[in-house]
Amino acid sequence: MLGIASGLSSDDIDNLSAYYSQQKIKPSYASNIELAKAGEVVYKAGDDIRGIPSCSSCHGPRGLGVPGQFPRISGQHATYTASTLKSYKNGSRANNNQMMEISSRLTEGQINALAEYLAGLE
Template sequence: MKGKRLLALAAAVLAGSALAATPAGKTADVAKGKQIAEQVCAACHGADGNSVASANPTLAGQHPAYLYAQLQAFKAGVRKNPIMMGMAAPLSEDDMRNVAAYFGSQSVKPREASDKSQMDLGRQIYRSGNPLTRVPACMACHGPAGKGIPVQFPRLGSQHAAYVLKQLNDFKAGTERKNQTMAEIASRMSDAEMKAVAEYISGLR
């Protein structure tokens, strides 16, 4: 029962924040977003949003509303990453909206899990969770193929496993990222479960 309440809370909190981050009546300019991506973002995330460095997330194909909300969070200092806070600081609302739309329009390059020995446990956690520790299935919010639910939950499929693992640890520690729902879920996951599900997510497409 508590697990169901947790999922309901996740839907309400994340849906509300993402919807609020998308101003009504605003149309993004993808061409201008491409210029910003090439000048500001490409060194870490790739010109098309397909990062080659495992420490930097792939942004291609991500929901624009989610990307826009994260840029707002970095600019406001809610997400505390010194590099991204500095990158987001000079961006206007239109800049953030445009670059989010550009990356969202790009095709994500499929990735394979680097450690196939983690697949069984990762699949179990992602698809079924862990009833004993009240960890809900990841796919309840992020979808069976890791595509997320537009506006509400981010795309995870084909993301770098190392990046996913770091985010789970950050949620658990409450350091760089603060999200009550994800912090509660991550706090119930073992190190082995987090590593395994990160590897499984990396191979989703």
């Protein structure tokens, strides 16, 4: 993305931002209901034993985020969400210390469950 974005002018960025902010979100839907239910528990309650706060404490109960602070994560493709969390966990994505710390405590199963839950969250 950086390779493409680095060549954009300020006007280009403003125009792209305006365009994408007007697009309708079309959430994908959870394909594994049991896995999504497990993800819902982590999303809403966290995991005290592993020191994981609830995702909803930052991203909100519906995953809509807080503009400028926490991104919208509801309706995101499960594969993208899982890949992003794994990248935070292994340090290959290092642009958010808070998410790196939280992701480092997530198990593989929790990552997959969260990704599945968020795919169907509207």
